[in-house]
Amino acid sequence: MKIGFIGLGRMGRGACENFVKKGHDVAVYDVSADAMEYFRGKAELASNPADLFERSEAVLLSLPSSVQVEAMCDTFLSCGVKDKIVIDLSTSYPLSTKKLHEAFKKHGGILLDAPLMGNPDMAAAGTISVTVGGDEADFQAARPIFEVFTSRADYIGEAGSGHLVKLALNFTGLMYAVTYSQMFPLMEKLGLDTQKLFDIICEQKTNCGVFQFYGQKVKDRDYRMDFALAFGLKDLGYVKRLYEDLNCPAFALDGALDLLRTGLKDGRGGHDFSEAAAVMRDYLEL
Template sequence: MSTSKEAVGFIGVGMMGQGMASCLLAKGFPLTVMGHRNRKPVEELVAAGATEAKTPKELAGRATIIFLCVTGSAQVEAVLSGPDGIIAGAKPGTIVVDCSTSDPTSTVKLAAMLEEAGLHLCDAPLGGTPAQAGLGQLSTMIGASDEVFARIKPACEAWAQKVTHLGPVGDGHKMKLLNNFLSMGYGAIYAEALTLAQKIGITPQTFNSVLSGSRMDCGFYQTFMKYVLERDREAHKFTLVNALKDVRYLESVANAAGVPNPVGNAVKNVYASAVAGGRGDEYVPMISDWVAEQNGVSLGKKG
């Protein structure tokens, strides 16, 4: 194992995090992980050579770069702060890399707080799926100073095939929210179009025969339709409750910037209605089933 590689900590080894952490191990980074509720990913990573820490403070004592892959800003704040938090255990100069989709306003505030403590925070939200995470094929959009970016780049390249330095802290999260507005917006549009199509006698299969391979095709369309056509729940594992969180964050950013976002608001309400209807733990392509049911049609048997 190369001694030149910085010791890495990883908090949040869930659907995306486990694959990312396994890539770091495969590239020879000394790795300490901390689990949450699900023990299986932690045990698999430990078996592959990782060390387990019980608290963020303990993990911070063993790492100089710490990746966070948690739900959002509230969870990031929780692992940073308090007597058992990262700040309490981190060595001066340690970099915390927030790979979550967080609120940029919170990110900038937390970065200032960490700088006062002699630490650094940068944002590196993700593009891609859990399957791509395990293959090291994610993309990441990073908000960081030039010095911090240079230090984290080798570790990010272990799990991402595209690493883009956008600008200062917060820019990564801003761009990620714009990206997710587009993807969740596509999801809402696909769901409505498929429902209307079914209602007027155009099946999902016929719909796809025209769209697939056309100018309107894209990677997101393909994973979305893999669920619609094949009922493959594994096609795009991103929950509706997380989708709603992201479009709410975007709404907050738009409000703060004084920009009306009527389309964003419409997209938010599609996901909000599904979450309010008890579908929060379902995945994004399954928004199509929710919208179809609201209109008395079915797009296929549930997987």
């Protein structure tokens, strides 16, 4: 099967490399010339998305947001999607995904949402997992594709379900991280030994994997890049939109969004999500 891959960022590049390593016929496209250059001699470099789509049987997307995914899918629909498979690996807005799925199905194409779960190292190693939304028969037809670059692909349900799972996970984890970003600077300002506090929390029910990761980063002011603040703001913004679509208040989420928007205004959008704590430290004059 001829594979097309669009979006060669930190996650996309690793996922795409698995197809190259396993001998698949691959065409790639990215708006970054440097990202494209990495695959020179390994894959075909497409001149534009339409060029890639027309020469591919299945296309995988790893893009920053639904804005880019919608634009790509509009291009594909204008080319004709009959008998084509498109898999969206991005963290996209689920209700947008549903509409795109309906448009593809109407014109004889397949669209599956399968957001990536893991980190860039896992993507490159082929040990990443995905949760898949769409028609189950389409998922089964695309299973050989998932087997190339994932260790696990779980079918969840109708279109948008995969993206809902990803947002649920990010909502939970990022809200924990925002809590740590507020709690540690406050305790630090009040003179508490934050290492002792960290050790005590590790022994309580409040300990968890997110605390071990983000709690330690915040405590140590370790702002090395893992996940950009701007991406976290985008994901939580999608959750806010879901509440708005249901005419329901978001309560605690609104405070988290205020903090992250302040970080964005301060120029921290491209920095690690843990720099939400730096915003609080600025307010507390630490």
